[in-house]
Amino acid sequence: MDRFNAQNTQDDFLEYSGGDTQASQYDYNEFSLDSTLNSQQTLDGSQSQFIEPDLTGVDEIDPFQDLTIVERELPDHACRYCGIHAVSSVARCVTCSKWFCNSRGNTSGSHIINHLVRAKHKEVALHPDSTLGETTLECYNCGCRNVFLLGFIPAKSDTVVVLLCRQPCAAMPSSKDMNWDTSQWLPLIDDRCFLPWLVKVPSEQEQLRARQITAHQINKLEELWKDNTEATLEDLEKPGIDDEPQPVLLRYEDAYQYQNIFGPLVKMEADYDKKLKESQTQDDIVVRWDIGLNQKRIAWFYLPKLESGEVRLAVGDELRLRYRGELHQSWECVGHVIKIPNNVSDEVGLELRRNDNTPVECTHNFSVDFVWKSTSFDRMQAAMKTFAVDETSVSGYIYHKLLGHEVDPxxxxxxxxxxxxxxxxxxxxxxxxxxxxxxxxxxxxxxxxxxxxxxxxxxxxxxxxxxxxxxxxxxxxxxxxxxxxxxxxxxxxxxxxxxxxxxxxxxxxxxxxxxxxxxxxxxxxxxxxxxxxxxxxxxxxxx
Known part of the structure; x- marks a missing residue:
């Protein structure tokens, strides 16, 4: 849904829902024992009067005794950061299907925006039971789902708002609907939060009851999700999660100490680069087959992420083409890119290393993996090893300079x-x-x-x-x-x-x-x- 009926929801936008912690006959702001009793009496038909309750044993109750149960029984749509689960205050990341709220907590932006930025995701859907229903936010004109490009304008004749992307739809509205006042276009995200009429900001009471999470914990959790999508905050407490490498020094005793400190850092950088490269896999690729002058198979296809600028590709890069369909047995082959999109064609040309058992009769159900090369990182490690074991690898002057030793000019x-x-x-x-x-x-x-x-x-x-x-x-x-x-x-x-x-x-x-x-x-x-x-x-x- 991309056109919202605002006629019956204007009042709903102006009030925040409660924490769903009381019976439905109570107002969302009736959290005290007195107000609860008064409300119950009114409902029973009797006159409103104060009745002193029996508070015997109340002091013995631990208000936090059921906290772990509450944490354990959170619904699936609860914010993966803080646990807030009011349906009007959460949104789902379409890419990873995780739910996040529009609360800032202890961070500079709302939790949903924090996740989108850190995970580099761009598509969001609302909860089915929210005021606007199960809506995937997209441009009404072109279907763009990048929430960082989306905004809204009110229609001139109807009580609706229309979602349009910044470029080109908001700048040049098509003939699809000429009743749009594009001069009133405003982004859906303001001050690192979704607009409250779209995703409500949780009430102050909800935020106080929510799990408190820091920006550092969010960073750690996002890193864990790259390896384990079901990781939780409790996993951050496991041994080895917060192990930090040795800090870089100003001076080193010898080349062995230099290698022992920089070696793990280079490995961490290599692991991250590999993870980033391998995460760029694209599925549902349609392939067109051809044979080059050297009699090698060439696969031609389009890469959507390449067109959107999410990934980079150059001639000579290695890609792995995989087939997992039903018309041919499982197959994969590595090749190198011989053509990238240009003014003539947006197709990518991949020359395969081998021609045996190639599923040339199949065109659908292919996947493309980006092959990670460790060459530059291997050279760094080899250079540090040589620096440590071979005293003649560099001059004495450079050796001591690299280690931070005092050297006569x-x-x-x-x-x-x-x-x-x-x-x-x-x-x-x-x-x-x-x-x-x-x-x-x-x-x-x-x-x-x-x-x-x-x-x-x-x-x-x-x-x-x-x-x-x-x-x-x-x-x-x-x-x-x-x-x-x-x-x-x-x-x-x-x-x-x-x-x-x-x-x-x-x-x-x-x-x-x-x-x-x-x-x-x-x-x-x-x-x-x-x-x-x-x-x-x-x-x-x-x-």
């Missing part, structure tokens, strides 16, 4: 250039000249500065002088491909011969320095006729 004897600014690069200022001069005389240097202060130009100038001072090659690295491209462009401007090395998965991506990449330089080298034929064959296959 060293000055390299070099012939300093007469002019520090490099050709075709901006003139250096005094601080940049000092930085270049300092780097050329030290075995290890660090240059820091805010954006726009010329660090890239300074780095390119340093590389230029290093290449001129030494006959060998200079290896330039950076933490991102964008940074490497910028450095490549600047260094090339100085007149040096530059070769940009890229991963195979990035060879199909355009960049301003594509002509300097290794594969492009090989491709443009026409001295080897046989190589040119092979390159042409590969290009025709990918087209």
């Amino acid at each position: 060293q000055v390299l004897r070099t012939q300093m250039p007469k002019r520090f600014s490099a050709p075709n690069l901006p003139e250096l200022n005094h601080s940049q000249v000092y930085a270049v001069k300092s780097v050329l005389q030290k075995p290890l240097s660090l240059i820091q500065g805010p954006p726009g202060t010329g660090k890239t130009v300074t780095s390119a100038t340093i590389v230029y002088h290093l290449a001129k001072m030494n006959p060998g090659q200079v290896l330039v690295c950076a933490p991102s491909n964008v940074a490497v491209d910028q450095l490549t462009e600047k260094i090339h401007a100085t007149g040096l011969k530059v070769v940009r090395l890229t991963a195979k998965s990035r060879e199909a991506l355009d960049s301003p320095v594509s002509f300097l990449t290794l594969h492009e330089q090989v491709h443009n080298n026409d001295t080897n006729v046989e190589l040119q034929k092979l390159i042409q064959l590969k290009t025709e296959q990918e087209c």
Whole structure:
């Protein structure tokens, strides 16, 4: 349902339901013993008067004795964080089918919004017994279910509100209904909570009775749900859940201590990256089969998550295609991506490693898994192991510097250039000249500065002088491909011969320095006729 009748529900939106802890004949705010007795007398037909109750033994009652029972008997639609279960105050995450309330508790946002953000889920449904009924929130015009894009506008002639997504429906309403006043569009989420007429905020009494949960506990619980969807807060108390790795130190006794601290951290990062990669599996994929020029099977299909921007894909990435239907025995095969969506087609092309027993007669009931590669993490672990066991792996100066030891400063004897600014690069200022001069005389240097202060130009100038001072090659690295491209462009401007090395998965991506990449330089080298034929064959296959 995406159009809500507001005529009979306006009053209901303005009051919060109680905790369902009393008989139906009592008002939701009658929580005291006195008010309960008075209400009961009125219902019996007698005049309202105060009757002193018999409170013998009341002091012996433990008000918290049934707390564990209440916790254990919570309904399925209770908030998985705090336990609040008023049907008008909870909403269901469509992706994982867990229920959460619209209460903030001890966090900055409501529990349902906290979960959606941390789990990266976007679809929400209301409770069947709520005022608006079992409604999955979606755009009335296009069917978009991303609640972070949804808003509402009142219709001009009816007592209804219409849900529309921000773009493009709220900006350009179609002819589906021209009675919409799009200038009054407002988001469904305000101040990190759903609007109270949509999902009520629990009453103060309900929040006081609810389980108190901290943001730290929420983070831990969300992490547990990635491995065990039925995990509860009680599972956080189990041994090993809160075990933290050793903290990083400023100084290390030796390389073994360095490895013992950073090794587990790298493993944790690898485990998380693997879990994230494997969670991107997509089911119900429709496949179109083809054969490439090299006689290998090619599967063509669409990836909805790729179109929505939830996942990234590049040429050369490995995917696992699986079939679990009834028309063929279970089958799976790994292949590499040879085409990604472009202006011509939104299809993904996957070249399979083998052709045996491929279910080419089937087109439906396929699943696609993203294959995780541990190469970069394995290299980190191998480098730390070598650093620990091989004393000659790095120079003594770098060894002690990495461990944080005090090292006497060293000055390299070099012939300093007469002019520090490099050709075709901006003139250096005094601080940049000092930085270049300092780097050329030290075995290890660090240059820091805010954006726009010329660090890239300074780095390119340093590389230029290093290449001129030494006959060998200079290896330039950076933490991102964008940074490497910028450095490549600047260094090339100085007149040096530059070769940009890229991963195979990035060879199909355009960049301003594509002509300097290794594969492009090989491709443009026409001295080897046989190589040119092979390159042409590969290009025709990918087209």
